[in-house]
Amino acid sequence: MDSIRSSQIEIAIQRMSESVFVAMCHKVGTSRLVAMRRDVMDISDTVGNQVSKREKETVMLSGSQGEGFRMEGSDVDMMIWSNDIRVIWDLSQSQYYSPQRNPLILCDCSDSPPGFTLLYLLSPITERDSQILCVKMNNKHYISSSKFKQITCSQSHLNSTPHGPCATRTAGMIEVDHAHCFANDFWPPSASSWIDRCHSWPLSHVVNDIVKHGCHLVAIGHSLGRHEDHEWRISFSLAEQKLVYAMNHCQFLTYGLLKLFLSEIINNGLSDNEKLLCSYHMKTAVFWVIQQKIISHWCPQNLLKCFWVCFKLILKWVYEGVCPNFFIPGNNMFLSKIHGDKQNELFIRLHGLYVEGLSFLLHIPSIRSYIIIFLPIPKLSICTDEQTLNFENEFDRNLYAEIIYDYAIPNSNLDIQGCTTYLHTIEHMISSPLLTQYQFLKLQRLTANVLRGTAFILRMETYTNKNKLRYRVDKMSCHMLKLAAKFGCITDMMYIAMYYYKTLRYIKALSIIEMIKVKLAQPKVMYIGNIYTEMYTEVIGGQSWSTRMRQAVAIDIILQYDIHYINELIPEQQSARQNHNISLYIPPFILLYMLEILCYRHVDTMRVQTALDDLQTLVHYDQGWFIPTLSRDISWQILGICQQVTGNHQAALYSYQQSLRQKPTNNIQTATRMRIQEMMYSL
Missing domain, CATH: 3.30.460 (Beta Polymerase; domain 2)
Known part of the structure; x- marks a missing residue:
């Protein structure tokens, strides 16, 4: 009878492990997704450090x-x-x-x-x-x-x-x-x-x-x-x-589960000074458990056993007051922080969780729902084959986010020489037969970024009265922006529209804006942060990543603080720079309506109000679909700028005040307060 009960418990733990494995694949990523991230990071670091040799x-x-x-x-x-x-x-x-x-x-x-x-x-x-x-x-x-x-x-x-x-x-x-x-x-x-x-x-x-x-x-x-x-x-x-x-993927997910356990249970609600255990201790425990071969088989069915062994090792370390560094065991990483009363209190808390058993994982919000769903059904077969898990759209979303927002992309302080160095470096690397498809896409995106920056920097740095030279520079800049759009995504065309507006070619800018509107209206489009993918897989599936990005991906418009794109946003860029933000992130529809309003002021004043109404409706009533929460500060700000330039100062004042009430993601508060002061004087 005991053996039957033990077998049932074993099966239940295996099913629970499988469900947690699936939950962790959603939370942390599948092995394919994690490998992609590392590929992209590695190529970004390589390009960045090749260029930084001059520094x-x-x-x-x-x-x-x-x-x-x-x-x-x-x-x-x-x-x-x-x-x-x-x-x-x-x-x-x-x-x-x-x-x-x-x-x-x-x-x-x-x-x-x-x-x-x-x-x-x-x-x-x-x-x-x-x-x-x-x-x-x-x-x-x-x-x-x-x-x-x-x-x-x-x-x-x-x-x-x-x-x-x-x-x-x-x-x-x-x-x-x-x-x-x-x-x-x-x-x-x-x-x-x-x-x-x-x-x-x-x-x-x-x-x-x-x-x-x-x-x-x-x-x-x-x-x-x-x-x-x-x-x-x-x-x-x-x-x-x-x-x-x-690590294999089960080992990596065990490490991730320990990190969640630490942040959502042990350190939840504690200030930095109150936290005794850190992520580095979790990682060290996993290293020791793997190397000492305490667990013979790391697999989805054993995920919770793997976690439990690591947890017991951490409990032992806290009891003894000794956490040996993995490389230099004589370095006790608990020595200066975990001792005396603090050590005793931490041990009592951890031991209480140990007595509670694996059920304490129910306190981790990130995976609790998966455990509740699957725990009462021990005979249920749970798919843990990553190849068959339906994460395709999630993978695409993560890939584009990684390609576009990676921290190693050249962002600022670039001059023409620096841009040239980047392009030469990328040209040298892109022919390597060892590149993965994700690294190739990253280099392609990086090329687009550098071309775009070069086009605006060339315009900024060329001061001449010679018409022929100005024409040549302008032609080069336009060519680079169009080439960058071919390498990029739908909303990269917005930089061409900004350039045309900056150079007083309003009709051309409006024609680009209309093209972008048509492309964004397609149901296959995926907007990073919020996606609408009913047609995405059907229309784009099977095509190359480059084609998918060019035809079906929309992203925020990124304005570097040291490049002047349009004069109306220079105060916001300067404010971001003063607060040590290197970029402004603007939702594409917000900038699209802004450019439309600014251009119509010069060519068709009758249509200005329609565009302004569209922008106002979007900012006032969007539920996070076209304007992510973290972009609401710049969105209200741009609405205020457009209301100000069209003469509605009272509405502009309200919009600026709303901008100050949002999360200060873009750090534009200095510019907002300056504009509010201007409005107060005008009123």
């Missing part, structure tokens, strides 16, 4: 975003380091560098806790740099982590605040962590035991690749160390990203 810097997307997660609330982590400065573990390694070309830094771990080091500057340094960056100990100049972080946080283009080893800033509604650091080409001696542990996972070629790329030093010391303000932590972010890439 002698390398940038790497790290953290959850770099690993392939796109869960709501995930911050963006970026590591930035100089390509000129070289860090070594012992003096014998200096033979690989030229001190004349590369300033050398020596790691000194003799007086630091495991996982931390001091950085001794071997190269000569000026008195001024010494005061700004260094601290003198034992007649040697050491680079102070606290001074270094203070400098990076105070840089005007970041306007950031310290957060651990990072400089944190807000871009719209997203927090971006910049970790300025140093790269070390050599594997740390203190992590040599990790290489010896890698018998079965990861595979030898992954181990070799990790060791070959070394590690990084980030600006934060151990809170219990003797030199907390000057120490640096040894970071294995690149190695960890490669390890996450080496």
Whole structure:
């Protein structure tokens, strides 16, 4: 009888695991979707860093975003380091560098806790740099982590605040962590035991690749160390990203489930100072469980068992007060934060969940509905084959979002030379036979972005009274914008309309606007953020991604702060720049109606009011279909601008006030207040 009951429980857990697997595929993504994200990130990083060689810097997307997660609330982590400065573990390694070309830094771990080091500057340094960056100990100049972080946080283009080893800033509604650091080409001696542990996972070629790329030093010391303000932590972010890439999909989803468990149960409602466990602890637990082969078979039917084993390991660590770093086990990551009463309180809470059993997963809103649906039906067969799960439109949505909004796209501070460098880099890479279809699409989109930026920058930077030269520049700009539209999506034609409006060709601009209207009215169109896909699969299915994007995808119009597209939006771009937003994101229908109103003012004043009524109806009554919630600030603002230019100042004042009441996604409040002040004077 007991064996029958045990078998029934086993089957129920398997069914529950399968349902959670499906839920996690919806929440985190299928293996195909995650692989696509990584492909796109990798090619973006490669292009960006090829171009940034002239700036002698390398940038790497790290953290959850770099690993392939796109869960709501995930911050963006970026590591930035100089390509000129070289860090070594012992003096014998200096033979690989030229001190004349590369300033050398020596790691000194003799007086630091495991996982931390001091950085001794071997190269000569000026008195001024010494005061700004260094601290003198034992007649040697050491680079102070606290001074270094203070400098990076105070840089005007970041306007950031310290957060651990990072400089944190807000871009719209997203927090971006910049970790300025140093790269070390050599594997740390203190992590040599990790290489010896890698018998079965990861595979030898992954181990070799990790060791070959070394590690990084980030600006934060151990809170219990003797030199907390000057120490640096040894970071294995690149190695960890490669390890996450080496996971199978069940292992990756287990890691994702632990992250949800952490954010939606353990840390739910807590301030940053109250949070004791973090995502890094979850990831470390998964690493240890995989490498120690505690679980023999990672598969959808065992997903909850895998989660439970990881959870019990974390519970054990909290009980003992020891969380060993995966690469340097002597580095106890609980030492400075989880001890005493806090440790006891956390253990009691976790143990209460342990006693409750797997049913505590019902407290995770993201997956609760799946468990409730499937738990009472143990005989139900649940499809976990990712090939047959109906996620096709979801995949398309995610692909276009990744292609269009990836953080490595060149956004700002580009000149003609920079645009040319980008185009040469892309031209060199696009012929590679190793490109995946997603990487090719990303390069195509990147080309469109650069061509578009070049067209407007060329117009801005060319000051001449010579008609022939102005004509040539104008012809080049128009050609680049049309070419960019061929590489892009439906709404990329809007940039051509803006250019025609800017150059006083209102009839041509209106003809482009009419073409865009016709294309957007088709039922197959997918708008990123909100989709209407009844005809999408039927009409577009089977065609190339490039064709799908060009014929059936609409996206927000992205205006970079340092390029003047149309004069009417310059105050908003300047406001965004002052608040350290690099772009304005405008819903396509909003900008379409705005351009229509501005053009009709010059060619057919009778039709201005009709276009204004259409815009007003859209802004007042849209339920999130054409205007995403995060775009309502700029939408009300543009309505106000159009009402202002047509002379309805009272309505414009109301619209500006409404703009201030929305979520400040685009950071245009400075411009809004300025326009309100203008309205108050005029009234």
